[in-house]
Amino acid sequence: MQANYLSEEEDLRVAVDAVKVARRIAEADALKPVIIDEYVPGRQYQTDEQLLGAARRFSQTIYHPTSTCKMGNDDMAVVDCRLRVHGIKGLRVADASIMPLIVSGNTNAPSIMIGEKCADMIKQDQTHG
Structure with a gap:
């Protein structure tokens, strides 16, 4: 089965935005003291293009x-x-x-x-x- 994940422009935007939102949550005052480091995708991914590449490489469905x-x-x-x-x-x-x-x-x-x-x-x- 080919699910065609990340095949639509909207999916690409949401994938990048999701990482950015997760990062903002992890940086919140309540969580910051217990967050050691970002595991996936990793801090080396910063630009939208890099984040999209990480989403293509690491994303998977849990369903x-x-x-x-x-x-x-x-x-x-x-x-x-x-x-x-x-x-x-x-x-x-x-x-x-x-x-x-x-x-x-x-x-x-x-x-x-x-x-x-x-x-x-x-x-x-x-x-x-």
């Missing part, structure tokens, strides 16, 4: 990709309500990609629940169908 296999019956839907892939017999998707939106917490527990629910549906289909 797990989700919500790429829409559930439903419309033209954009990949799976139906029983997680069966439209148009491919015998194939289901049972992971975080069927989530309509990313959850606010870790995706592990919801992904386990999705897998367990799918297993139950497969058993039901084998028994009744």
Whole structure:
């Protein structure tokens, strides 16, 4: 999956501004005594161009990709309500990609629940169908 991070002009500006804001927070009187040094990107990155280069080098998402296999019956839907892939017999998707939106917490527990629910549906289909 190619997420195209930092591919839009607005993303570039926000990345540079985020480092500047984090630095201002770290330099606040309340934090300054406990801040030893800047670890990433590092004080050697000062200009906007340098900060952007650091963002390209060091940035990563903390989120797990989700919500790429829409559930439903419309033209954009990949799976139906029983997680069966439209148009491919015998194939289901049972992971975080069927989530309509990313959850606010870790995706592990919801992904386990999705897998367990799918297993139950497969058993039901084998028994009744």
